[in-house]
Amino acid sequence: MGRKKYLFTPGPTPVPPQVLAALAEPVVHHRSPDFRTIYERCLARLREVCRTEQDVLLFTASGTGAFESAVANLVSPGEPHLVVSAGNFGERWASLATAYGAEVDHLRYAWGETPEPDDVRARLRERGAKAVWVVQSETSTGVVADVQALAAAAKEADALVVVDAVSSLGAVPCETDAWGLDVVVSGSQKALMTPPGLGLCAVSAAALGATGSSPRFYFDWERTRKAQVSLDAAFTPAVSLVAALDVALGLLLEEGLDAAFERHVRLGRAARAGAKAMGLELFSPDEDRSAVVTAIRSPDGIDAGDIVKALRERFDITIAGGQGELRGKIFRLGHIGWFDVFDIATMLAAVELVVSELGADIERGVAVTAALEAYEHSRVA
């Protein structure tokens, strides 16, 4: 009923009004000069955000669609691939690679664990792999893996490295070229502050040279790459979303990528400090990489789903519950993209009220202050 709505999930994330306004612009034709200008600038900004000189391929699809492009282009039936998983999304990629006939060596951690480069090394010594598939930010658990170290382990065995950076790109450092990442996959609807509908894939020359025999057309890298070089999209792109993404990337680059990374680190610290101050137990690791989503254990005797439901019904605040085996056990506060410390204060204040009303024995009145303090006193630079 006209109440303010708050979107505090780890994707889709809140979209700034300037970006929403771009969505409402009249539609332009995808082969017109009007669109080519936007398209060219948007692709250049994506390369900047991915920190790569190589191609960033843009697909009208969700992040899963862009990820499937990596599988469809790199996997041939019967080939060995090492998939590292520690949560819902890692497991999805194992299923996807299996659907394309990969011989998947699944290095599978319990949900919430952090993948270890030495485990990758050991697996590759044992069985080898054409590519190692890793998740940077496992949205289901809040864990952000050390992609630089995992990539280094893969490189030692001459494997390609494919990174799911869907919920991390633009929020935590992802140095595509400097870390030797062959494929970085992301989507519009997380730190890139745009509605869902665009998926992207930064692709190295080595990856482009290693494509296989799986059937593909819409997600074919070479077709998309050639079309982008001439700014002539292979298929009608979601022009409104591309225009919106272009505006959002402009905002992100105006803030500066390093400043955005620092802000996310500090937001993560603030969220964790507030949760701990009121006596809740973190599920996410309490470390600086965990800057994307804060996962919190539901207090004993309280189903996390009831917290999610109460926040929605009482305040139109949307947060996320646990997925899969964590359903009912954790709830997740997203702070990816267009967030500042007062959003953290709002989510903590509301959680505090609702959790308390559900009967948990927590400390009232300290979380917001703890969060603001943690944010203020934790400048990274």
Add this chain to the structure above:
Amino acid sequence: MGRKKYLFTPGPTPVPPQVLAALAEPVVHHRSPDFRTIYERCLARLREVCRTEQDVLLFTASGTGAFESAVANLVSPGEPHLVVSAGNFGERWASLATAYGAEVDHLRYAWGETPEPDDVRARLRERGAKAVWVVQSETSTGVVADVQALAAAAKEADALVVVDAVSSLGAVPCETDAWGLDVVVSGSQKALMTPPGLGLCAVSAAALGATGSSPRFYFDWERTRKAQVSLDAAFTPAVSLVAALDVALGLLLEEGLDAAFERHVRLGRAARAGAKAMGLELFSPDEDRSAVVTAIRSPDGIDAGDIVKALRERFDITIAGGQGELRGKIFRLGHIGWFDVFDIATMLAAVELVVSELGADIERGVAVTAALEAYEHSRVA
């Protein structure tokens, strides 16, 4: 700078302001009750527009992506499939089916010809096919095929029927259930008056029961169908585009499908009457089915590309040139979706001026009146 822009291409098409306004609404989470309400209504409206009781699967993708879902789900390597083509899009579908390993029997007409049901019958008698793939409105030529008759020919041979209705759904009749169409593919950016980014696929029980062995995940019908039944999208959909499509479908159904079909027939008559009145030669057949795009031959000695360019540079009017082998030879006026007769008047007036200035010997001052007369005096009912 600030001039009015006119989008007169056969897709993307102009989007009504009510639909643009929906795009600019704050983003909602795809698993929230807010979105489920929109999603459910949008899917129901799509069934109504497709005139089917069966599932209409919605993908975040272009029309080509939705079409690929049909190929990926129905084609197994080595299977016989009959692809009917008479232009750019038909040929694209032949390439797509070939990419998935189909043994394609390609019934290939010259661009601009109209496919004949008897030719389909003859091919099926000779070689048989698991499915017959046809294009309803061949956007590259303006020809609208008689899908009902083509489908009947396929049914006699027990083949499945897959229809590319990307530029026709909502503009010309497409009776999915009554005509026994197994798969009807369309996109958001044509007669459905929404920006590009959503593809859809109406799928019969027979088609769902005939899926094959090609690898697929994002475009897998069963995964999408199951998710839609519980209103729980398989992957993060383009929520803003779904909300916009819902509004646009509401407008279309408010007008009434039959009224929209009649309007398109009359717009087609008006465009053809105007073009002929000024002395231009039609490339599209001069018949009522040709209600989607009017293709016109460029006058002798004038490159159609120069007409397209002059309209854009002088007036910010975007029309389409010829594709493939028709490049330079024809230009195309789209009148799909949010068009009325004064849009036809505008496009004819501008074409008349520009073609005349390029040196063609045409009659000035008669086209608009001819178009308005043809529209007024051609009520179908």
